Amino acid sequence: MRHRSSLIFLTVLVCLLISPCLARAEVLSVTVTHPWLALIASFIGGSNVEVASLQEWNAEGELVRPSAKTLRSLPADAHIIALDSKDTADAGLKKEGFPNLRCLYNPFPIAASALDASLSDPSILPFVAQRLLTVLSAWDSSNYPYYQRRLAEFQARLSSSVLAGQQVLRGMAVFDLSGSSSALLQAACCKIERPGADRLAEWSKNLTAFREFLSLKREEGVMIVADGSTPRPLRRALAGQAGVFFLQRPPLGQDYPTFLHDQYISLWQSLTLKKPSSAGTKRR
Numbered sequence: 539m540r541h542r543s544s545l546i547f548l549t550v551l552v553c554l555l556i557s558p559c560l561a562r563a564e565v566l567s568v569t570v571t572h573p574w575l576a577l578i579a580s581f582i583g584g585s586n587v588e589v590a591s592l593q594e595w596n597a598e599g600e601l602v603r604p605s606a607k608t609l610r611s612l613p614a615d616a617h618i619i620a621l622d623s624k625d626t627a628d629a630g631l632k633k634e635g636f637p638n639l640r641c642l643y644n645p646f647p648i649a650a651s652a653l654d655a656s657l658s659d660p661s662i663l664p665f666v667a668q669r670l671l672t673v674l675s676a677w678d679s680s681n682y683p684y685y686q687r688r689l690a691e692f693q694a695r696l697s698s699s700v701l702a703g704q705q706v707l708r709g710m711a712v713f714d715l716s717g718s719s720s721a722l723l724q725a726a727c728c729k730i731e732r733p734g735a736d737r738l739a740e741w742s743k744n745l746t747a748f749r750e751f752l753s754l755k756r757e758e759g760v761m762i763v764a765d766g767s768t769p770r771p772l773r774r775a776l777a778g779q780a781g782v783f784f785l786q787r788p789p790l791g792q793d794y795p796t797f798l799h800d801q802y803i804s805l806w807q808s809l810t811l812k813k814p815s816s817a818g819t820k821r822r
Contacts, residue, residue: 566678569612571620571629573601573787574657577794578667579619582688583674586681592629595787598773599766601654604630612636619673621653621666622646638677642669654767659721660700660798664693695795700725703802710809712783713760715776717767719785726802731760742771749775756781761809783808 567588570576576591583589592604609630612618618639620626626633626641628650633639648656656662671689675682703726714720714732723730733741741748752775755762764776765785776782783805788797 566674567617568674568677569616569618571618571625571631572653572657573790574654574663575619575621575666575670576790577788577792578663578692579670579674580791581692581794582667582670582685584684584688586678586684587674589791591790592631594790595766598770599787600770603628606630617677619670624650625653640673640676642666642673655718655721658718660696660725661721663696663794664689667692692795696798699795699799699802702799703727706806707802707809710806711760712805712809713755713762715768715772716763716765716785717769719763719765719767722785722798722801723763738769738772742769745771745775748772752776752779761805763805 564586565588566583566586567590568579568583569590569592570579571592573591573593573595576589579587579589592608594602596602614636615638616636618631618636620629620631620639620641622641622643622645623633624645626639631639646653648662657666667689671685675685678685703722707723707726707728709727709729711729711731712723714723714730715738716723720730720732741751752762760781762776762779762782763785764773764782766773766787768776776784785801785805788794
């Protein structure tokens with residue numbers, strides 16, 4: 539009896555030790571070209587997919603291209619997802635070297651110069667997510683129902699985050715200096731004022747004129763919104779200034795609908811904190 543109990547104990551112990559390894563082996567490792575794709579793929583893939591991005595955002599929110607060492611370290615059989623052939627080339631990849639490289643579009647229907655802005659648009663993300671679902675389920679067909687449920691959850695929660703933004707930000711006046719986040723402000727129904735590209739270029743060369751303009755906007759009580767793709771000279775001039783809100787880049791692997799909800803609430807809090815001050819100035 540004692541021998542039998544020991545045998546059962548050893549069998550259970552071996553199963554416990556082996557099962558994590560088996561579970562790990564079932565995880566699909568996927569490399570994507572862009573951090574926006576990483577965010578979507580992480581959500582759709584959930585616990586079944588491990589996602590790495592060739593390009594990343596630095597601390598200032600700027601896109602950093604992969605190093606030659608990173609590209610050389612990619613195995614030939616790596617599962618890679620890119621937006622299109624242009625995105626593949628921009629990431630430093632050659633399609634013929636990676637038989638498991640898949641492009642979501644051919645080509646992506648939005649110009650490369652507007653790529654960052656389009657991928658941050660809540661109305662476009664679900665369509666990209668649908669394409670990602672198709673690729674993931676082709677590589678891992680047994681988990682197609684799981685990916686389908688995750689896509690439905692992504693769409694529902696993204697819509698819920700946008701509705702929450704509309705409830706608190708509708709009609710709120712903002713001066714938009716962001717380089718790629720205008721769609722987020724539009725989705726929340728903010729009252730947006732935005733300078734043209736020529737004006738931005740002029741201010742980038744003449745920061746004195748830019749600071750004078752900021753003083754006027756501050757007196758009007760209008761919140762200035764910037765992000766990581768705001769022209770660098772303007773972004774650095776705005777750092778630490780009152781009445782400025784920086785929309786952040788989501789960390790890779792972040793639950794994006796939750797992150798977007800938090801960004802909207804943070805902007806609303808910043809706007810409402812300004813109101814008593816500007817109202818008090820008018821009463822005096």
